[in-house]
Amino acid sequence: MSRRSLLRALGAGAAGAALAGCGVPAAFVEPGERAGRDSSATDHTLHFANWPLYIDTDDDDESKRPTLDAFSRRTGISVTYTEEINDNDEFFGKISPALMNRQQTGRDLIVISDWMAARFVRLGWVQEMDRAKQPNVAKYLDPQLRTPAFDEGRMHSVPWQSGITGIAYNRKKLGREIRSTGELWADDLRGRVTLLSGLDESFALLMQGDGVDITRWTADDFHTMCEQVEKRVRSKHIRRFTGNDYIKDLATGDVLACQAYSGDVIQLQADNPDIEFVVPEEGAELWAESLMIPNLARHKRNAERLIDHYYDPEVAAELAAWVNYVCPVPAARDVLASSKDEETAALAEDPLVFPDDAMRERLAIARDITSEERMDFAKKWNGLVGL
DSSP states (O other): OOGGGGOOSSOTTHHHHHHHHHTOGGGOOOGGGSOOOOOTTTOOEEEEEEOTTOSOOOSSOTTOOHHHHHHHHHHOOEEEEEEOOSOHHHHHHHHHHHHHTTOOOSOSEEEEEHHHHHHHHHHTOBOOOOGGGOHHHHHHSOGGGSOOTTSGGGSSOEEEEEEEEEEEEEHHHHOSOOOSGGGGGSGGGTTOEEEESOHHHHHHHHHHHTTOOTTSOOHHHHHHHHHHHHHHHHTTOEEEEESTTHHHHHHHTSOSEEEEEHHHHHHHHHHOTTEEEEOOTTOEEEEEEEEEOBTTOTTHHHHHHHHHHTTSHHHHHHHHHHHOSBOSOTTHHHHHHTOSSHHHHHGGGOTTTSOOHHHHTTEEOOOOOOHHHHHHHHHHHHHHHTO
16 A cells, blocks of 8 residues: 555645635745744754655564664654644645744644645745755755755755656556557547546646646646546546546556556556556656755754755665655665665666656656646636546
């Protein structure tokens, strides 16, 4: 089971998301109001909020987290780790009242998807990190992830894990290869294709299929994409829109091809080697879910140290071997390759964990949906998918 199977598109926090999307002026926090009193020097604790199933656990005792435990032993910092983020919008709704009212959230470190992280940065709800105190991040962060449009220089965010939104299909049951997004619309796939229901999860790959440069897509590109999706919904070519329940559909054969996340497919392939993952010829989206330090966090320095711990290639390799997403620390590849365990060593050669140069040429980070665009675009998309 992948922790991304818990992700819902636009959930309980929709009202809060709309607030952020509108960029309500009163919610914006000026730079001088973001830092709180840092107790890290005397209080060796840290509260880290993450998604479920998104950190390594001990095979014999799931309450133990080897990489996190190693950090505590090395630094003396005790980490309260909570798996409380099940949905970006839901979590936004949980902590936004504190942030907009200049209050502490009770969390020193959070992990959210970059499209949501963009809202936090725009609203001034997260603190800038001190890279001078994060030498591993400065040295080892994947160059392709260093300069997202929403956070130039990555000063407010650091990728926890990365991934690719591409196409998964059952090669044996389909009886042919899929190499491009356009092949999803072939007659032999009518009624056997699913797309992701979340706007932010879906739009980039569909635009890339039309040859759009997703680093600078336009409103016209968006509406053209929606028109094509609407046509395929009416013709019943698209079976349905899904969260991560596409995993079950693909595994049972009810669906032959679908939008999918790279990390999920690695896990599916362990049970069914006929499942293939494709980065289409015209491109796929590279995304990240990032660590951020909320305003007024009481243990900012401790949080910065924990982030840098996970950018040690040895630690990053251990985490990558467990979660199976794209590792944001390319240097971890050599660590995995030297493993005496064959299965672990094989991950070093898996392009879905360490994309090779040919694959990287087809990967792009989509520009974010702006606050001015989001409400209208979400209304249009949600009407198509039935949300």
